[in-house]
Amino acid sequence: MHVLIVDDDEETLGLVASALRRDGHRSSLATGPEQALRAIAEASFDVIVLDVMLGDRSGLDLCAELRRTELHTPILFLSARGTVAARVDGLDAGGDDYLAKPFAVRELLARIRALGRRGPSLRPTLVQVGAVRLDFTARKAFVAEREVPVTAREWDVLRVLADAHGRVVSFDDILDRSWGEVSEKTRASLEVIMSRLRRKLEVDGHPALFRTARGLGYALESE
Structure with a gap:
């Protein structure tokens, strides 16, 4: 290299x-x-x-x-x-x-x-999945053109998931990159944040943006 x-x-x-x-x-x-x-x-x-x-x-x-x-x-x-x-x-x-x-x-x-x-990291600045749009440059999230509030920590988690381009990111990797700490406390916080994000970004009552790999981690769906 x-x-x-x-x-x-x-x-x-x-x-x-x-x-x-x-x-x-x-x-x-x-x-x-x-x-x-x-x-x-x-x-x-x-x-x-x-x-x-x-x-x-x-x-x-x-x-x-x-x-x-x-x-x-x-x-x-x-x-x-x-x-x-x-x-x-x-x-x-x-x-x-x-x-x-x-x-x-x-x-x-x-x-x-x-x-x-x-290799080179192609970091998406805009993610569109159905009616959900995430603008990482402006840090704005929209559901069916309606802006929804997203906290700084929630953006950190979304950034890690978006960088994986649809691949599953392990719980520990998300915690390490978003919190800088892997512990029971941060694991509990991650569960709370994912639950909040599912509610905020659901479309017609269906939280379709995220995929959970049981026992492994989370993935952000992509189109």
């Missing part, structure tokens, strides 16, 4: 580049957004490793800019902030994964390999 590493810390750049070389991968380095944009214009990458804080500019902003240009290369965020809110910010900006510093090199490499196998 060819990996672009974007970080303003020389030590981190060297550490990640050396680890990738030992793992049999090529890497290109950028210390800021402008270098990163030039590198992306000149070459294609399998994965981008992106620091959240890049001097005067946020890596979140750079990620959002790349997604607006229809670049779908998987992006792994690195950050000293490991809170759930920080992880959600990274995913909402268009990131595919998030790893807090300090990190274990073996875990970093495993995550990069997983993203490389996944």
Whole structure:
């Protein structure tokens, strides 16, 4: 794989580049957004490793800019902030994964390999299933052209399901990406949210948008 590493810390750049070389991968380095944009214009990458804080500019902003240009290369965020809110910010900006510093090199490499196998992420911005329309850019949901209220956490769950393009997403994956925590408490919260979403997005009394794989997870139907 060819990996672009974007970080303003020389030590981190060297550490990640050396680890990738030992793992049999090529890497290109950028210390800021402008270098990163030039590198992306000149070459294609399998994965981008992106620091959240890049001097005067946020890596979140750079990620959002790349997604607006229809670049779908998987992006792994690195950050000293490991809170759930920080992880959600990274995913909402268009990131595919998030790893807090300090990190274990073996875990970093495993995550990069997983993203490389996944390939470019084609994240739907608009999902239409029958009379239900979900606009992820505007964060607006409609049932038969009537807008219905959806909370931030409900959008997080819908985002995870929509990214799977109709495939079943395990309960633990939904919890990890939406809450950053897998526990009995978050499992109970997920059940409550799915029940609310079914009620909000039902059409003519039929909650047809979601499919439950008993004992496995949920899927968002697609047309």
